[in-house]
Amino acid sequence: MIFRLAGKLIAPITVLLLCFTTAGICQEEVSITIPPSSLRLQHGERIGGFEVNISGGQIVSFLNIPKGWGICVRNEPNQTASIGGNAIVGSAFLEPSFFSNFISIVAYRPDHLKIRVTIGTMTDVTLKERWLDLDKRDLVLKRLK
Numbered sequence: 001m002i003f004r005l006a007g008k009l010i011a012p013i014t015v016l017l018l019c020f021t022t023a024g025i026c027q028e029e030v031s032i033t034i035p036p037s038s039l040r041l042q043h044g045e046r047i048g049g050f051e052v053n054i055s056g057g058q059i060v061s062f063l064n065i066p067k068g069w070g071i072c073v074r075n076e077p078n079q080t081a082s083i084g085g086n087a088i089v090g091s092a093f094l095e096p097s098f099f100s101n102f103i104s105i106v107a108y109r110p111d112h113l114k115i116r117v118t119i120g121t122m123t124d125v126t127l128k129e130r131w132l133d134l135d136k137r138d139l140v141l142k143r144l145k
Contacts, residue, residue, distance in 0.1 A: 027108045029060065029144040034099035034117065038138040041121060045130070046093035049120030051084035056114060057107040059083055064102070068092025079108055086120070093122065104144060115139060 032052070039047075058075045062083060065071055069092055071085040083103060087093050107113040117134040 026110075027106050028110055029104060029106050030110075030141045031101040031104045031144055032115070033101050033140040033142065034096070034119075034134065034138070035140055036096035038134055039096050039099075039119060039132060041096060042123070042130075044123045044125060045121040046095065046124065047098070047119055048090070048093045048122045048129075049084070049086035050099075051118045052082060052103065053116045054081040054105060054114070055079070056109055056112045057081060057105045059103055059105050061104040062102070063104075064098070066092060066094060066098065081105070090122075101142070 041047075056079055058079065058081045059073055062071070062073060066085075066087075068088050069085050070088055071083065073081075073083045075081045113136070115136045117139070119132040119134065121130045121132065122128065
């Protein structure tokens with residue numbers, strides 16, 4: 001009786017231990033989209049800079065590096081990552097459509113993933129600068145695998 005009960009418990013306990021000790025089992029790859037509605041751009045505003053800070057994951061790809069931009073990516077060993085960039089010239093400013101599936105990340109524990117995004121905008125005429133702060137609720141995360 002005891003051996004039968006122990007046999008039934010070994011498999012679930014083994015799976016849990018592997019899940020907690022091996023990032024490959026619990027991780028999932030997701031793409032991040034910032035919907036235009038989350039950006040809340042005002043008339044004449046365009047995007048001249050952005051920064052994405054991730055806790056509990058790492059960046060695995062960044063699609064479509066825009067011409068005329070400087071980009072910096074950091075994947076730290078403590079499961080934090082950041083990517084940021086800014087336009088080198090005003091003619092390189094971006095439209096909201098750029099942020100559709102613009103980065104892919106691996107979330108090591110998806111339920112503990114934290115994402116903060118800062119978007120810098122500027123108007124064409126007045127050159128007024130504005131910073132938008134977004135969090136995970138403002139984003140669309142799509143599982144890739």
